[in-house]
Amino acid sequence: MTSNSSGDLFIIGGNEDKEGDLEVLSIFVQDAIQNGGTIGVLTTATGYPEEVGGEYRDLFLKLGASNVELVHIDTRTKAEEDRYTQVVSSLSALFITGGDQNRLSSIIGGTTFFKEVQKAWQNGMIIAGTSAGAAIMSRHMIISGKTKVKHDKINVEIGVGFGFLEDVVIDQHFSQRARFGRLLYAIAQNPQIIGVGIDENTAIWVKDGGKYFEVIGEHSVTVIDGCKLSFVDIADEAESDEVTIAGVSLHSIAKGYQFDMEKRQLIMKEKGTAQ
Amino acid sequence: MTSNSSGDLFIIGGNEDKEGDLEVLSIFVQDAIQNGGTIGVLTTATGYPEEVGGEYRDLFLKLGASNVELVHIDTRTKAEEDRYTQVVSSLSALFITGGDQNRLSSIIGGTTFFKEVQKAWQNGMIIAGTSAGAAIMSRHMIISGKTKVKHDKINVEIGVGFGFLEDVVIDQHFSQRARFGRLLYAIAQNPQIIGVGIDENTAIWVKDGGKYFEVIGEHSVTVIDGCKLSFVDIADEAESDEVTIAGVSLHSIAKGYQFDMEKRQLIMKEKGTAQ
Numbered sequence: 001m002t003s004n005s006s007g008d009l010f011i012i013g014g015n016e017d018k019e020g021d022l023e024v025l026s027i028f029v030q031d032a033i034q035n036g037g038t039i040g041v042l043t044t045a046t047g048y049p050e051e052v053g054g055e056y057r058d059l060f061l062k063l064g065a066s067n068v069e070l071v072h073i074d075t076r077t078k079a080e081e082d083r084y085t086q087v088v089s090s091l092s093a094l095f096i097t098g099g100d101q102n103r104l105s106s107i108i109g110g111t112t113f114f115k116e117v118q119k120a121w122q123n124g125m126i127i128a129g130t131s132a133g134a135a136i137m138s139r140h141m142i143i144s145g146k147t148k149v150k151h152d153k154i155n156v157e158i159g160v161g162f163g164f165l166e167d168v169v170i171d172q173h174f175s176q177r178a179r180f181g182r183l184l185y186a187i188a189q190n191p192q193i194i195g196v197g198i199d200e201n202t203a204i205w206v207k208d209g210g211k212y213f214e215v216i217g218e219h220s221v222t223v224i225d226g227c228k229l230s231f232v233d234i235a236d237e238a239e240s241d242e243v244t245i246a247g248v249s250l251h252s253i254a255k256g257y258q259f260d261m262e263k264r265q266l267i268m269k270e271k272g273t274a275q
Numbered sequence: 276m277t278s279n280s281s282g283d284l285f286i287i288g289g290n291e292d293k294e295g296d297l298e299v300l301s302i303f304v305q306d307a308i309q310n311g312g313t314i315g316v317l318t319t320a321t322g323y324p325e326e327v328g329g330e331y332r333d334l335f336l337k338l339g340a341s342n343v344e345l346v347h348i349d350t351r352t353k354a355e356e357d358r359y360t361q362v363v364s365s366l367s368a369l370f371i372t373g374g375d376q377n378r379l380s381s382i383i384g385g386t387t388f389f390k391e392v393q394k395a396w397q398n399g400m401i402i403a404g405t406s407a408g409a410a411i412m413s414r415h416m417i418i419s420g421k422t423k424v425k426h427d428k429i430n431v432e433i434g435v436g437f438g439f440l441e442d443v444v445i446d447q448h449f450s451q452r453a454r455f456g457r458l459l460y461a462i463a464q465n466p467q468i469i470g471v472g473i474d475e476n477t478a479i480w481v482k483d484g485g486k487y488f489e490v491i492g493e494h495s496v497t498v499i500d501g502c503k504l505s506f507v508d509i510a511d512e513a514e515s516d517e518v519t520i521a522g523v524s525l526h527s528i529a530k531g532y533q534f535d536m537e538k539r540q541l542i543m544k545e546k547g548t549a550q
Contacts (some may be wrong), residue, residue: 148451181455245526246528246540253519254518
C-alpha cells in the first residue's frame with residue numbers, strides 16, 4: 001500500500017476453482033497477504049451479494065487472509081457514503097465478484113468510491129476480479145455480444161470499464177463460451193487495442209504497473225493484436241455482415257509464460273527452461 | 276474436363292442452405308454446368324446414402340444440372356469395381372457428402388476409384404465436399420478433436436486426407452462448433468501447414484489449380500498461418516497441458532474476398548471497391 005507504482009491486477013476468466021487446489025485464488029491471496037492488510041470483496045455485480053461475498057470471504061480466510069471485509073454497494077448513493085469510501089484506504093486488495101458488468105459501471109463508475117479505489121490502486125492496492133469483475137478492468141469493456149455458436153451473426157457492444165488497463169479489451173469464459181469470434185470482431189472495430197481472452201479457472205496476473213502479465217491457472221489466454229493489420233472491412237454491409245480482417249497477430253499463452261504488454265510479445269523464458 | 280490444370284474445389288463448412296437461395300450449392304452447380312457433363316454424388320461418408328444422395332440429386336437438378344449420378348461406394352471392394360471406376364471419366368464434377376471422414380479415407384483412400392478421381396481432377400474435374408467431404412480434401416485431415424466448450428482439454432488427431440490441397444488442414448462447422456482452439460492446436464503441432472476454418476453455409480472456392488480461393492456463402496473463413504511463429508511450446512507437459520504459441524498470423528475472410536494460398540495473404544480488391 002506504500003508502493004509508488006500501481007498495484008498488481010488479477011484478471012480471472014470466471015469459474016475459478018473453489019474446491020480443489022484453489023490455484024488462482026491462492027496466488028491472489030498470497031500476493032494480498034504480502035501487501036499487508038484487509039482484503040475487500042466488492043459484490044456490486046451480483047444479485048446475491050451475501051451468498052457470493054460470503055463464499056469468497058470464507059475462501060480467502062481459509063487461504064490465510066487475516067481479515068476480509070465485504071463491501072455491499074448496490075446504489076450510487078451508497079458509493080458516495082463515507083462508510084464505504086473510507087474502507088478503501090485500509091485494504092491491501094480488492095476482489096470484484098462476477099455478475100453483470102453493467103451493474104459495476106452504472107453503480108460504481110465515476111463515484112467517490114471509484115475514485116478512492118483508483119487512488120488506492122495507484123498507490124499499490126491489488127485489484128482482482130472474476131468474470132464481470134474481469135471484464136470491468138480494462139478501459140474498453142464488452143458489455144454484450146453474440147457468438148456464432150448460438151446466433152446467426154456476431155454482435156459486440158463496447159462500453160467503458162474501470163480503466164486499470166489501457167488499450168486492452170478483456171473477454172472472459174473465453175474458450176468455454178466460444179468467444180474467439182466476438183473478440184476478433186471487437187478488435188476489427190478497434191484495431192489499436194489488444195484483445196485478451198481469458199479461459200475459465202485461468203487468470204492474467206498483471207505486474208509492474210501493467211508492463212507485463214503472467215498466466216496462472218488451468219487453461220490458456222488468447223491475445224489478439226490488430227496493430228499490424230494489413231486490411232479490415234467491417235463496414236461493407238452490401239457484400240456481407242461478416243467482417244474481413246487480415247494480418248492479425250495472435251498468441252495463445254499457458255501457465256508460467258509471461259507477455260510483455262508494451263512490446264506486445266511473449267517474454268522468452270531464461271535458458272535452461274523450455275524454449 | 277479437358278483442362279490442363281486441376282479442377283476447382285468447393286470446400287463447404289457443412290450445413291449449407293438447401294431451402295432458401297441455395298447460394299453455395301448454386302455457385303457449385305453453375306461451375307459444374309460450365310464444365311459440361313454429369314455431376315456425381317459420392318455418398319461413402321454417410322450411413323444414409325439413399326436419402327442424402329437423393330436430396331443432393333434433387334437439389335442439383337433443381338439448380339439446372341442436366342444429369343446427376345449417385346455413386347454409392349460403401350466397401351473397398353466396390354471401389355475397385357469397373358462399374359464405379361468407369362463412371363468417373365464421364366463426370367464434370369464430383370460432390371462428396373457429409374458423414375464420417377474416417378469412412379472416406381478407409382473405404383476410398385488408395386483404391387482404383389480414388390486414383391481415377393485424382394486423375395480426372397488433375398484434368399479439370401471439379402470436386403466439392405461438405406462437412407466430412409470438406410475435411411477429406413486436404414492432405415492433412417482432422418479425424419477427431421475435442422474443444423474446450425465441451426471438454427476440459429483440447430485434443431486433436433490428424434490423419435491423411437485425399438490431398439487435393441497440400442500444406443493445409445481444413446476444419447468445418449468452424450464458428451458454429453467453436454473449433455478455433457482445436458485448429459490453433461493443430462497448427463501448433465504442424466506450423467508448416469495453414470489451418471482453414473470454414474463456417475457453416477460458407478465455402479472456399481479454390482481456383483487456378485489451388486493458387487487462391489474465394490469465399491462464398493453466409494459466414495466467414497478463418498485462416499491460421501503458423502509460418503512466422505516466434506515460439507511454440509506444445510511438449511512441456513510439466514507446466515501445463517495447454518499449448519503456448521506466439522506470433523500466429525490470422526485472417527478472417529467473408530464473402531467476395533480472395534486469399535492467395537501461395538503468398539498466404541488476402542488479395543486486395545481493385546480500386547473502387549472497399550479496401
